[in-house]
Amino acid sequence: MSEQAKPLVGVIMGSSSDWDVMKNAVDVLKQFGVPFEAQVISAHRMPDEMFTYAQTARERGLRAIIAGAGGAAHLPGMVAAKTIVPVLGVPVPSKYLRGEDSLLSIVQMPKGVPVSTFAIGEAGAANAALTAVAILAATDEALAQKLLAFRREQTAAAQAMTLPV
Numbered sequence: 001m002s003e004q005a006k007p008l009v010g011v012i013m014g015s016s017s018d019w020d021v022m023k024n025a026v027d028v029l030k031q032f033g034v035p036f037e038a039q040v041i042s043a044h045r046m047p048d049e050m051f052t053y054a055q056t057a058r059e060r061g062l063r064a065i066i067a068g069a070g071g072a073a074h075l076p077g078m079v080a081a082k083t084i085v086p087v088l089g090v091p092v093p094s095k096y097l098r099g100e101d102s103l104l105s106i107v108q109m110p111k112g113v114p115v116s117t118f119a120i121g122e123a124g125a126a127n128a129a130l131t132a133v134a135i136l137a138a139t140d141e142a143l144a145q146k147l148l149a150f151r152r153e154q155t156a157a158a159q160a161m162t163l164p165v
């Protein structure tokens with residue numbers, strides 16, 4: 001990982017209260033040594049910053065943006081509206097509707113402005129980061145090999161599973 005190196009992946013979230021979920025994305029990026037940046041950006045509460053973040057993402061070198069938000073989760077879609085950098089949306093569990101509101105807010109984009117939408121919660125955040133790694137791995141053979149090794153380890157762990165019967 002290197003927050004010092006020029007970030008290739010941006011991890012943004014609507015609130016610091018999303019961190020417990022979104023840190024699962026950051027953990028994966030660290031595991032694969034992908035330079036990233038992480039910050040709170042809210043379409044609702046800081047629309048001007050959101051606008052600038054999305055508009056400058058490509059020229060700053062970002063190759064993917066992982067955007068997590070809960071409830072009326074407009075952040076991923078609004079970021080996608082302002083950049084052609086792939087946006088990977090993570091629905092954060094919400095207090096009253098368990099994140100189903102977040103999921104539906106993110107997934108149902110109009111044709112022409114895609115947001116790749118992941119599962120609600122921690123697994124979704126981790127898988128969004130794995131997808132960002134896969135995007136980078138398309139042009140980075142060393143990273144592709146790391147991803148293949150990760151998959152092999154996962155398979156071996158599943159094959160070694162036993163049941164208490």
Ligand SMILES: Nc1c(C(=O)O)ncn1[C@@H]1O[C@H](COP(=O)(O)O)[C@@H](O)[C@H]1O
Pocket residue numbers: 013014015016017018041042043044045068069070071072073074075076092
């Ligand atoms: N959905 C959004 C946006 C947005 O989409 O711009 N900004 C904040 N939020 C969400 O509001 C929830 C509650 O936030 P607080 O805990 O700060 O009140 C968070 O899950 C955040 O992602």
